[in-house]
Amino acid sequence: MKFVVVALSACCLSAPALARCNTIISAFRPAQNDSVTWTSQTDHGRCNYAFKPGRVRTSREFTGSSVVRAPRHGVIKQINVARFRYHATKGYKGEDSYSFRVCANTPAGSGCSTINVSMTVL
DSSP: OOOOOOOOOOOTTOOOOOOOOOEEOOOOGGGGTEEEEEEEEEEEEEEEEEEOOOOSOOEEEEEEEEEEEOOEEEEEEEEEEEEEEEEEEEEEOOOEEEEEEEEEEETEEEEEEEEEEEEOOO
């Protein structure tokens, strides 16, 4: 059984040519207590990550989350159990990285996954 959780990157939906954050994600499976790496790129120094419950057959209930490793060139803020926001230090351009942990109950069991993010601030 494959569990995929989609991360939605923040962007200005009313003006797509303006600032945005793009993220290449890979599936994570909380019940397997796995670790994955995502690649993000932002041209405005901000990026939002939101985790959504799956369809009925692959549904999951998020039970907890936390920041595991803070970025060196900005901050990662936990908004709620299923949302995080990265904000680069004003004027910073370059590479950054951070990690957060997301826990969930799924049909396959319960557990937590660590998501490592490799960020490029343009």
